[in-house]
Amino acid sequence: MSRLKRRIFLSPPHLNGRELDMLREALESNWVAPAGPHLAAFERELCAVIGGGYGVALSSGTAALHLALRALGVQAGDRVFCSDLTFSGSVNPVLYERAEPVLIDSAPGGCNMDPKALARALHQAEKEDRLPKAAVIVDLYGQSADWRKLLPLCEAYGVPVLEDAAEALGASCADVSCGLFGAIGVFSFNGNKIITTSGGGMAVAHDEATAHRLTFWANQSKEAAPYYLHRELGFNYRLSNLLAGVGRAQLQTLKERVARRKEIYLTYQNAFAGLPLQMLPVPQGCTPNYWLSVALLEEDAPLSAQALIDLLEADNIEARRTWNPMHCQPVFRRFTYVTAADGISGSEDFFRRGICLPSGSGMTAEEQDEVIRRVCRALGGGAACG
Numbered sequence: 001m002s003r004l005k006r007r008i009f010l011s012p013p014h015l016n017g018r019e020l021d022m023l024r025e026a027l028e029s030n031w032v033a034p035a036g037p038h039l040a041a042f043e044r045e046l047c048a049v050i051g052g053g054y055g056v057a058l059s060s061g062t063a064a065l066h067l068a069l070r071a072l073g074v075q076a077g078d079r080v081f082c083s084d085l086t087f088s089g090s091v092n093p094v095l096y097e098r099a100e101p102v103l104i105d106s107a108p109g110g111c112n113m114d115p116k117a118l119a120r121a122l123h124q125a126e127k128e129d130r131l132p133k134a135a136v137i138v139d140l141y142g143q144s145a146d147w148r149k150l151l152p153l154c155e156a157y158g159v160p161v162l163e164d165a166a167e168a169l170g171a172s173c174a175d176v177s178c179g180l181f182g183a184i185g186v187f188s189f190n191g192n193k194i195i196t197t198s199g200g201g202m203a204v205a206h207d208e209a210t211a212h213r214l215t216f217w218a219n220q221s222k223e224a225a226p227y228y229l230h231r232e233l234g235f236n237y238r239l240s241n242l243l244a245g246v247g248r249a250q251l252q253t254l255k256e257r258v259a260r261r262k263e264i265y266l267t268y269q270n271a272f273a274g275l276p277l278q279m280l281p282v283p284q285g286c287t288p289n290y291w292l293s294v295a296l297l298e299e300d301a302p303l304s305a306q307a308l309i310d311l312l313e314a315d316n317i318e319a320r321r322t323w324n325p326m327h328c329q330p331v332f333r334r335f336t337y338v339t340a341a342d343g344i345s346g347s348e349d350f351f352r353r354g355i356c357l358p359s360g361s362g363m364t365a366e367e368q369d370e371v372i373r374r375v376c377r378a379l380g381g382g383a384a385c386g
């Protein structure tokens with residue numbers, strides 16, 4: 001099998017052709033700055049898609065997490081419980097506020113927060129009289145976290161939840177959309193997400209007052225006065241009207257994008273039957289958005305996750321390791337990491353065995369076949385590998 005001429009990317013932006021119309025409209029009406037009608041429309045339309053909430057369109061998912069932490073009252077010295085297996089953007093805003101993240105392990109064989117580890121951490125924190133001010137819980141890889149267990153635990157200890165649904169737009173569990181489980185939910189529209197504005201994010205609150213507060217802070221906390229008046233610290237975090245237009249166009253084909261990514265996941269799953277790797281299982285009763293197709297190598301696989309990625313790379317195919325747990329990152333290593341049982345780390349095991357396969361909704365069936373054939377060959381697959 002030779003090196004591919006055209007690179008197969010992990011999850012590139014997938015435009016639908018309507019973005020230009022939205023941009024043209026914004027440019028022709030001169031709504032380039034400071035805000036503009038696409039912003040409010042994007043917020044309204046996204047909330048209609050997820051079935052609730054009040055959206056605030058922001059410059060990134062990280063900015064949305066930052067303001068959401070402030071809205072939950074997180075201050076310097078507070079503890080904030082965070083999913084350990086995630087992208088650093090989930091946890092960085094905790095440090096922006098000089099608060100202290102406590103990293104909670106992921107469930108064995110899964111990617112999301114382990115309710116047993118959370119229960120242990122909450123119990124311990126109560127004993128120390130240092131309960132967290134908030135918990136940032138992630139819906140990783142477009143899969144709903146185990147909200148049926150996580151939410152009652154947080155409620156029992158009076159800990160508000162900030163749902164990091166950056167990767168999970170279009171996913172749901174028990175008919176509730178991801179982004180609506182926590183007190184505030186957050187989405188990202190960066191270039192590799194299921195829909196993109198090139199860069200951008202949105203916070204979704206359950207009440208209008210909180211949404212107004214977030215908008216106010218995102219606009220430099222500029223008071224409604226006839227001159228520049230600032231009583232509070234502000235941030236320049238608003239999404240531009242141009243990019244909100246791109247987001248509106250992208251949102252129109254979200255359903256198709258989810259459907260295509262699901263097809264990609266199922267195609268991998270069928271093709272890999274009998275090989276020493278498993279696709280990340282779908283939690284019961286939940287509907288992922290299948291943002292990335294993640295496979296876990298079994299212990300007896302003939303090569304490591306990194307070796308498989310290197311082989312694919314040599315053929316011009318982009319696959320990636322899964323997120324490297326936060327407790328393994330030099331910047332977060334000094335913070336407490338809590339597992340369900342001593343000496344067993346779900347997130348380290350996931351990182352060691354996990355591989356993110358090309359999952360872009362624009363990938364053709366032929367391109368996916370190329371990926372499958374190479375994975376099969378590397379893992380010693382038989383006739384099914386073609």
Ligand SMILES: Cc1ncc(COP(=O)(O)O)c(C=O)c1O
Nearest residue numbers: 060061062087089090166188190
């Ligand atoms: C789980 C998670 N949280 C937070 C972020 C941060 O979002 P952004 O890149 O839009 O700042 C991302 C994505 O990039 C993410 O994957």
